[in-house]
Amino acid sequence: MLLEVRDLHVEFRTRDGVAHAVNGVSYAVDAGETLAVLGESGSGKSVTAQAVMGILDTPPARVTGGEILFQGQDLLKLKEDERRGVRGARMAMIFQDALSALNPVLSVGDQLGEMFTVHRGMSRKEARTRAVELMDRVRIPGAAQRVRDYPHQFSGGMRQRIMIAMAMALEPALIIADEPTTALDVTVQAQVMDLLAELQREYRMGLILITHDLGVVADVADRIAVMYAGRIVESAPVHDIYKAPAHPYTRGLLDSIPRLDQKGRELYAIKGLPPNLMHIPPGCAFHPRCPMARDVCRTDEPPLHAVSEARGSACHFWRECLHGPAH
Numbered sequence: 001m002l003l004e005v006r007d008l009h010v011e012f013r014t015r016d017g018v019a020h021a022v023n024g025v026s027y028a029v030d031a032g033e034t035l036a037v038l039g040e041s042g043s044g045k046s047v048t049a050q051a052v053m054g055i056l057d058t059p060p061a062r063v064t065g066g067e068i069l070f071q072g073q074d075l076l077k078l079k080e081d082e083r084r085g086v087r088g089a090r091m092a093m094i095f096q097d098a099l100s101a102l103n104p105v106l107s108v109g110d111q112l113g114e115m116f117t118v119h120r121g122m123s124r125k126e127a128r129t130r131a132v133e134l135m136d137r138v139r140i141p142g143a144a145q146r147v148r149d150y151p152h153q154f155s156g157g158m159r160q161r162i163m164i165a166m167a168m169a170l171e172p173a174l175i176i177a178d179e180p181t182t183a184l185d186v187t188v189q190a191q192v193m194d195l196l197a198e199l200q201r202e203y204r205m206g207l208i209l210i211t212h213d214l215g216v217v218a219d220v221a222d223r224i225a226v227m228y229a230g231r232i233v234e235s236a237p238v239h240d241i242y243k244a245p246a247h248p249y250t251r252g253l254l255d256s257i258p259r260l261d262q263k264g265r266e267l268y269a270i271k272g273l274p275p276n277l278m279h280i281p282p283g284c285a286f287h288p289r290c291p292m293a294r295d296v297c298r299t300d301e302p303p304l305h306a307v308s309e310a311r312g313s314a315c316h317f318w319r320e321c322l323h324g325p326a327h
């Protein structure tokens with residue numbers, strides 16, 4: 001396995017109290033595989049990813065438990081300089097907001113080139129050639145001329161391609177893309193997602209694709225991990241999830257996707273709001289919003305039940321959710 005996160009815990013100590021952002025997350029990604037991590041805003045998707053990348057703001061964040069095994073090594077046991085060596089070269093991250101992730105006062109050619117001068121010891125001339133190649137690779141038209149341009153001179157979609165090029169530069173084994181298309185309009189979203197999927201296949205990278213939009217991952221993900229209140233509530237091969245969810249929260253997310261064949265119908269929305277992570281409800285954290293909740297849900301936290309060999313659901317009533325109520 002390329003990456004295995006085991007029982008990860010992260011909390012934020014703030015003046016107002018302790019936010020339990022990640023509460024025992026386990027997931028795994030293999031080479032050549034795409035894992036989509038899904039969940040509403042505030043469910044701990046980014047914090048988990050930042051822990052894997054080693055870029056958490058510590059303090060206020062603190063990893064309080066778990067393991068992050070990457071290529072056989074527990075990253076949490078590495079020193080900061082060893083950790084830095086892993087970042088960029090062996091794993092890289094793509095952020096939602098390319099404009100703030102890129103340096104505004106360096107041309108994109110210089111930024112891409114730096115990857116090669118700093119990490120690979122290439123000359124500036126060689127690095128420039130590689131930068132143009134990369135820009136071609138992510139299909140930026142007129143790469144040889146545009147290599148001199150600055151980030152703000154590119155459209156949102158083209159900037160996101162530059163981010164992808166930066167992440168790909170050193171051919172890392174793992175890429176984490178955190179809402180890479182959320183800021184883009186719908187047609188551009190699909191193009192950028194297709195490009196990312198194509199590169200992932202070609203280089204047999206592991207890809208973690210973080211999104212709050214179940215609609216964008218159907219065609220590209222192999223597996224889906226659904227997060228709620230800092231936990232994985234369902235984890236399954238993508239087709240299983242679309243066929244029938246085994247967790248009421250996943251069902252809610254699926255029912256909230258706009259569908260072309262149901263145009264004009266009022267869109268379903270999960271009632272209520274995600275919990276404050278300083279006060280996570282006891283029992284099943286989803287119970288205040290769950291249409292299937294019963295007394296036991298308010299007191300007993302559901303473990304991740306094995307629905308099948310490749311699938312887990314943290315719901316006491318996963319069978320009912322999957323097959324409908326017993327008659």
Ligand SMILES: Nc1ncnc2c1ncn2[C@@H]1O[C@H](COP(=O)(O)OP(=O)(O)O)[C@@H](O)[C@H]1O
Pocket residue numbers: 012014019021039040041042043044045046047048057060277
């Ligand atoms: N810098 C921070 N300070 C305090 N709490 C934070 C900070 N960043 C994240 N959190 C907490 O972690 C939770 C999960 O955040 P995040 O992982 O960014 O959610 P998302 O699933 O939207 O990516 C937030 O709801 C918040 O409670």
Ligand code: SF4
Pocket residue numbers: 247248249284285286287288290291292293294297302314315316317318
């Ligand atoms: S355990 Fe209960 S509250 Fe939680 S998702 Fe299942 S039915 Fe709903």
Ligand SMILES: [Mg+2]
Pocket residue numbers: 042045046047178
């Ligand atoms: Mg996020």
